Amino acid sequence: MAVWVIARLTFKELLRRRLVLALLALTAIVVGLTAWGFSRIPGLHIGGQPLTPGEVQLASSQLLLLVMFMFSFVLALTCAFLAAPAVAGDLESGIAQAVLARPLRREEFLVGRWVGLAVPVLVYAVLSTSAVFLLVDWTTGYLPRQLVPAEAALVVEGLCLLTLALALSTRLSTMTAGVISVIAFGTMWLGGVAGAFGQVFHNQAISDVGVITHFLLPTDGMWRAAVFAIEPVSSVAAASHGFGSTFQVSQGPTMAYLAYVGCWFVAVLVIALFSLHQREI
Amino acid sequence: MLGQDPAIDVRGLTKSFGGKLALSGLTMTVPRGEVFGFLGPNGAGKTTAVRLLLGLSRASAGEGAVLGAPLGSRAARRRIGYLPELFRYQGWLRAGEVLALHGDLAKVQRSSLRDAIPEVLQTAGLAGLANQRVDTFSKGMQQRLGLAVALLGDPELVLLDEPTSALDPVGRHDVREILRRLKARGVTVFLNSHLLSEVEQICDRAAVVDHGRVVAQGSMAQLLQGPTVRIRCSGISQDDLGRLGHFGSIAREGEWITIAGPGEQDIPAIVAAIVALGGSIFAVDPGQQTLEERFLQLVEPG
Numbered sequence: 001m002a003v004w005v006i007a008r009l010t011f012k013e014l015l016r017r018r019l020v021l022a023l024l025a026l027t028a029i030v031v032g033l034t035a036w037g038f039s040r041i042p043g044l045h046i047g048g049q050p051l052t053p054g055e056v057q058l059a060s061s062q063l064l065l066l067v068m069f070m071f072s073f074v075l076a077l078t079c080a081f082l083a084a085p086a087v088a089g090d091l092e093s094g095i096a097q098a099v100l101a102r103p104l105r106r107e108e109f110l111v112g113r114w115v116g117l118a119v120p121v122l123v124y125a126v127l128s129t130s131a132v133f134l135l136v137d138w139t140t141g142y143l144p145r146q147l148v149p150a151e152a153a154l155v156v157e158g159l160c161l162l163t164l165a166l167a168l169s170t171r172l173s174t175m176t177a178g179v180i181s182v183i184a185f186g187t188m189w190l191g192g193v194a195g196a197f198g199q200v201f202h203n204q205a206i207s208d209v210g211v212i213t214h215f216l217l218p219t220d221g222m223w224r225a226a227v228f229a230i231e232p233v234s235s236v237a238a239a240s241h242g243f244g245s246t247f248q249v250s251q252g253p254t255m256a257y258l259a260y261v262g263c264w265f266v267a268v269l270v271i272a273l274f275s276l277h278q279r280e281i
Numbered sequence: 282m283l284g285q286d287p288a289i290d291v292r293g294l295t296k297s298f299g300g301k302l303a304l305s306g307l308t309m310t311v312p313r314g315e316v317f318g319f320l321g322p323n324g325a326g327k328t329t330a331v332r333l334l335l336g337l338s339r340a341s342a343g344e345g346a347v348l349g350a351p352l353g354s355r356a357a358r359r360r361i362g363y364l365p366e367l368f369r370y371q372g373w374l375r376a377g378e379v380l381a382l383h384g385d386l387a388k389v390q391r392s393s394l395r396d397a398i399p400e401v402l403q404t405a406g407l408a409g410l411a412n413q414r415v416d417t418f419s420k421g422m423q424q425r426l427g428l429a430v431a432l433l434g435d436p437e438l439v440l441l442d443e444p445t446s447a448l449d450p451v452g453r454h455d456v457r458e459i460l461r462r463l464k465a466r467g468v469t470v471f472l473n474s475h476l477l478s479e480v481e482q483i484c485d486r487a488a489v490v491d492h493g494r495v496v497a498q499g500s501m502a503q504l505l506q507g508p509t510v511r512i513r514c515s516g517i518s519q520d521d522l523g524r525l526g527h528f529g530s531i532a533r534e535g536e537w538i539t540i541a542g543p544g545e546q547d548i549p550a551i552v553a554a555i556v557a558l559g560g561s562i563f564a565v566d567p568g569q570q571t572l573e574e575r576f577l578q579l580v581e582p583g
Contacts, residue, residue: 005385009371016373094367098430101335101363102386103355280298281337 002104006112007119010086014120023078027128034067035135042140053141060142061232065247067132068154068230072223075125075158076185082121083165084178086113087276092174096281106276114166114269118159125155142232149252150229156261157222161185163265164217167272170279188213189246192220196244218261221253228252288313288438288469289334291345291352296329296338296493303329305493306343311486313437316460316470318480318487320572322580326493327473328366331442334471335363348437359387362436366443366473368427372416376407376426379415380433389434397433404462405429406455420447428459439463442473457483481572491580505570509541510548513564514555521558525551532578536563541570541578 014020041063042056051059087110090096100106129151137143144150161181168177195210197203214221228236228249239250253261289311296304304326311317321327332338334345336353350357370379377398384394402408405425410418418426424447431439445453453476460483463470474480480487481501488498497504509529513536522531522538528551529542543551545567555562 002386005382009382013371013373094365094369095371097332097337097365097367098363098370098383098427099386100337101358101361101365102383103359103388104386105355280339281332 002108003112003115006104006109007116010113010116011120014082014117019082020120020124023124027124027131031128031131031135034132035139038063038136039139056140057142057232058234060136060140061230061235062247064132064136064142064144065227065230068129068150068226069223069247071128071132072154072157072226075121075154076161076219077182079117079121079158079162080165080178080181080185082117083113083162084169084181085174086117086166087169088172088174088177089169091281100281107273110166110170110273110276111269114163117162117166121158121162122155125158126151129154144230145233146229146252150226153222153226153229153253157219157226159265160217160219160222160261163268163272167268167275170272170276184217185219188217188220189223191216192224193246196246199244200242214257215260215264218257218264221257221261224249225253285313286346286349287311288315289317289345289347289471291334291343293343294330294333294340294345295342296326296333297341302493304333304490307490307495309488309495309498311469311471313469314464314467315485316464316472316483318484319471319473319490320475320477320480320487320576321490325490325580327490328442329493330490331363331440331471331473334440335361360437362431362433362439364424364427364431364439364441364444366446368424368447370415370423370426370430373414375412375414376402376418376429377411379426380411380430383430383433387434401429401432404432404459406452421449421452424448425452425455428456432459432463436468438469438471440471440473443475444472445474445476445479453479477572477576487572489576489579496579497575501572505572505575508544509539509568509570509574510543510551511537511539511564511566511568512551512555512562513537513566514560514562517555517558517560521555521560524558525554528554530578532574539570539574541574 038060041059042051044051090099100109133144133147164184165177165181168180172180191209191213194206195213198205198207198210227247228251231248235248236250239248244250287310289309292308294304294307295302307330319327319330329338333340334347334352335358340352345352347357348360374382380398380401381394384397389397398411399408402411405428407422407425407429415423415426424444428444431441445456448456457479460470460472472480472484484501486500487504488495489504490496515536517538522533525531525540528547529540532539540551548565548567552562552565
C-alpha cells in the first residue's frame with residue numbers, strides 16, 4: 001500500500017539523516033542530567049532543616065512540570081522542523097515530480113508522510129516522558145497522578161504542530177511553513193498565559209483569549225491537559241481557588257474538548273489533502 | 282480494447298498560469314510503438330505538456346487520454362515511465378533503494394524487482410552501483426539513474442523530458458541506443474529534447490511547439506522540406522536575396538545562405554542568378570535540410 005511505502009521512506013529518511021540518533025543521544029544526556037538533578041532534591045535543606053516528604057513532593061512536582069514544559073517545547077519545535085520540509089522539500093527539490101508521477105494518490109503521499117513522522121514522534125515522546133517520569137519517581141518518589149493522560153497530552157501537543165506544519169508545507173516553502181508553525185505555537189502559548197491572567201483577575205475578555213487560542217491550535221490546551229495530569233492535588237486545589245497559571249490548572253480537558261481536538265486533526269488533514277490535491281506539481 | 286488505443290491522444294489541451302498561456306490547444310495523437318519527438322525552444326510549453334499528460338498539472342481546457350485512460354489517471358500512470366527534466370532523487374538513498382521505492386509505488390512485484398533493478402541499472406550504464414548513495418553520483422549519473430527509474434517495470438509509454446541534458450557524448454549515444462531498443466520492443470517513447478540531431482536520428486514523428494502552440498507536426502519527411510543548397514557568397518544584399526525567392530525558402534547565416542527546396546539540377550541556375558546579381562561565390566554545398574534548420578525556420582522570432 002502506497003501509504004506504508006511513503007511512511008517507510010519517511011522513517012528511513014529520519015534514520016539516514018541521523019536525526020533519530022541525534023535525538024536519542026541528546027535525550028539520553030538530558031534525561032541523565034534530569035535524573036541527577038532530581039536525585040539531589042531529597043537531600044536539600046531549608047533553614048538547616050531537611051525537606052519534609054511533602055516538600056520533596058511539591059518541589060519535585062514543580063520541577064517536573066518545568067522539565068516537561070521544556071520537553072513539550074522541544075518536541076513541538078522538532079515536529080515543526082520535521083513536518084515543514086516533508087512536502088515542501090520534495091516539491092522544491094523536484095523529487096515529488098518523479099514520485100507523484102507514479103500510480104499513487106496525492107492523499108496517500110500526504111498521509112504516508114504524516115504516519116512516517118507521527119509514529120516516530122509518538123514512540124520517541126512516550127519513551128522519553130516515561131523515562132523521565134520513572135526516574136523522577138525512583139529518585140524522589142513523585143509520580144504524576146495520571147501517567148498515560150500526561151504522556152498522551154504531550155504527544156498530541158506535538159502532533160498538533162506536526163499536522164499544522166505539514167498542512168502549511170503543501171502550499172508554502174519549507175522555511176515559511178516552519179516559521180509560521182513556530183510562531184503559531186508561541187502565540188497560542190501566550191494566548192494561554194493571557195487567558196490564565198484573565199481568569200485570575202476575572203476579566204472575561206482576556207479570559208476569552210485563552211479559550212479562543214485553545215480552539216485555534218490546541219497545543220496550549222494539550223499542555224494544560226498534561227499539567228493537570230502531572231501536577232499534585234494541592235496544585236489543583238490552588239488553581240481552583242483562582243491561582244491558575246501555565247503550570248497550575250484546576251481541571252483536565254473535558255470530553256467535548258478532546259472530541260474537538262480529534263475533529264481539529266481531521267479538519268486540518270482534510271484541508272492539507274485538498275490543498276495538495278489541487279496544487280500544480 | 283485498451284491495448285489498441287493510441288499511446289497519447291489529446292485534443293485542444295490548454296494550460297494557462299495566472300492568465301499567461303503556457304500551452305494552447307495542443308492536439309496530437311501518438312500511436313503505440315512510435316518514438317515521438319516534442320521540440321521547442323525554452324518556455325515553449327514542452328514540459329507543461331508532459332506534466333499535463335501525467336496529471337502533475339491540470340489542464341485549463343481540452344481533454345485527452347494516455348494509453349486509453351484519462352489524463353493523469355492512476356491506470357495510465359501505472360504503465361508510464363517518466364524521467365523529469367528536473368531529475369532529482371533522494372540523495373540519502375542508495376541507487377537500488379530509489380529503484381525499489383519506485384518499483385513499490387508502481388506496484389511491481391518484489392520478486393520481479395530483484396531481477397529488474399540490476400537490469401535497468403545495467404541498461405542505464407550504472408551496472409554494479411546499486412549500493413552507492415545517490416548523493417555521491419555526478420549529475421550525469423543521476424540522470425542515468427532517472428532513466429533507469431523510467432524504464433523500471435516495463436512501461437508501455439516512456440516520457441523523457443530532456444533525457445540527455447546532463448550527459449556527455451557517450452551518454453547521449455547510450456540513450457539513443459536505449460531508445461532504439463525500446464522502439465524494437467514496441468514501447469512508445471515521448472521525447473522532449475533540445476538535441477535536434479538526436480531527434481532526427483531516432484524519432485518517427487515529431488511536433489514543434491512554440492509559444493504554447495504546435496507550429497508543425499508530422500513525420501520527419503513531412504517536417505523537413507527535402508533537399509537544400511548551402512552557398513557561401515559575398516556581395517549579396519537582403520534585397521538580392523528576395524530576388525532568389527523563387528528557388529525556395531531562404532535563410533542567411535553570415536556568409537552562408539541556405540535555400541530549401543531546390544534539387545541538384547537547380548544549382549547552376551542559382552549560381553548564375555547570384556553571379557548576375559553581383560555576388561561572388563566561394564562554396565556550394567548541396568544536401569538535405571536538417572531538423573535544426575527547419576526548427577529555426579519554425580520558431581524564429583517574428
